Amino acid sequence: xxxxxxxxxxxxxxxxxxxxxxxxxxxxxxxxxxxxxxxxxxxxxxxxxxxxxxxxxxxxxxxxxxxxxxxxxxxxxxxxxxxxxxxxxxxxxxxxxxxxxxxxxxxxxxxxxxxxxxxxxxxxxxxxxxxxxxxxxxxxxxxxxxxxxxxxxxxxxxxxxxxxxxxxxxxxxxxxxxxxxxxxxxxxxxxxxxxxxxxxxxxxxxxxxxxxxxxxxxxxxxxxxxxxxxxxxxxxxxxxxxxxxxxxxxxxxxxxxxxxxxxxxxxxx
Numbered sequence: 001x002x003x004x005x006x007x008x009x010x011x012x013x014x015x016x017x018x019x020x021x022x023x024x025x026x027x028x029x030x031x032x033x034x035x036x037x038x039x040x041x042x043x044x045x046x047x048x049x050x051x052x053x054x055x056x057x058x059x060x061x062x063x064x065x066x067x068x069x070x071x072x073x074x075x076x077x078x079x080x081x082x083x084x085x086x087x088x089x090x091x092x093x094x095x096x097x098x099x100x101x102x103x104x105x106x107x108x109x110x111x112x113x114x115x116x117x118x119x120x121x122x123x124x125x126x127x128x129x130x131x132x133x134x135x136x137x138x139x140x141x142x143x144x145x146x147x148x149x150x151x152x153x154x155x156x157x158x159x160x161x162x163x164x165x166x167x168x169x170x171x172x173x174x175x176x177x178x179x180x181x182x183x184x185x186x187x188x189x190x191x192x193x194x195x196x197x198x199x200x201x202x203x204x205x206x207x208x209x210x211x212x213x214x215x216x217x218x219x220x221x222x223x224x225x226x227x228x229x230x231x232x233x234x235x236x237x238x239x240x241x242x243x244x245x246x247x248x249x250x251x252x253x254x255x256x257x258x259x260x261x262x263x264x265x266x267x268x269x
Contacts, residue, residue, distance in 0.1 A: 006069075006072040007043060008040075008052065008069055008072050009040050009043045009047070010043075012040060012047070012052075012055055012056075012059070012069070013041040014178075015056075015059045015065075015178075016041075016059060018059075018175070021059070023037050023041075026055070026058060026059070030055055030058045032051075049075045052066070052073060052075070053066065056069060060176070062238065063079045063232070063234075063235045064079075064081075064113075064235045064238075065177075065178070066078060066079065067079055067081075079234060079235050079238075080235070081236055082236055083236065084236065089237070092229070092237060096110055096118075096119060096240075097119070099227070100119060100244075103121060103123075104123055105122075105256040105259065106244070106247060106256050107120070107121065107123040107124045107127050107244075107245045107256075108120065108121050108242060109121075110241070110242050111142055111241055111242075112236075112239050114179075114182065114185070115170075115182075115185070116139040116140065116142075117142050122260070123256055123259070123260065126215060126256070128152065129215070130155065131148075131152060132148075132150035135148055141185070142243070143166055143170065143185065143189060144185070144189065146166065147159075147163055147166065147192050149192060152213065155213050155215075156195070156211070156214075157214060157219055158210065158212045159194075160194055161209065162209070162210075163194060163195055166189070167186065170182065170185065170186050170189065171186060210248055211223070218251065218255050220247075220251075221247070221249050222245040222248055222252060223245070224244065226241050226242070226243055227241065227242040227244065228240070228241050228242075
């Protein structure tokens with residue numbers, strides 16, 4: 001569906017139902033009468049620009065989709081969409097570079113909403129070593145790279161657990177964003193080999209879901225954190241996330257530190 005063929009009232013109703021809200025629930029949250037909300041959803045009343053933005057905020061509609069709703073109503077977009085290479089985003093680009101460089105010697109990647117890698121630090125190569133070349137050609141989708149049988153999957157010791165974690169996370173993102181590309185990616189990843197069965201009630205001593213990867217004769221154990229920018233006013237910025245990996249044990253920390261020293265030495269010679 002394009003914004004030219006979109007019915008704004010119907011689309012707002014879909015977002016309300018996606019958020020599992022009744023008309024009464026949304027009317028209370030938005031401070032709008034159920035009668036007026038019903039008129040908007042059925043097309044009997046055309047919502048103003050401010051009303052679209054207000055209801056979108058109450059429904060936690062992503063910025064990209066808010067712009068689409070506005071365009072469909074004949075209004076200009078509320079949020080910019082600039083690339084990281086454009087001058088207004090220079091401070092953001094510099095901040096991202098500082099964050100991932102400072103995270104060395106441990107891996108960190110910057111991804112967009114589609115999980116395509118925007119940037120990565122030097123340590124990422126340790127995780128991607130041995131992956132098929134076609135998976136490393138830009139744009140690199142880090143979820144596809146992780147779970148593809150020619151990607152990282154053969155080296156992931158706890159593939160079933162890690163796969164379950166990634167698919168559940170992606171499914172939540174599809175539910176929240178209603179993004180068709182993410183939904184297609186989810187279907188693709190679900191078709192990859194599972195690595196066996198894993199259930200939430202499996203016994204584990206980890207407080208976080210670990211990523212365990214073989215690097216030669218060493219098993220690396222890591223956990224990840226996600227960093228996003230607060231209160232974004234730009235679509236690109238709203239869809240960026242920084243995935244940082246931290247060592248779960250001393251052996252993993254030592255391995256990454258040693259690998260970084262080897263790289264630094266080779267760069268000097």
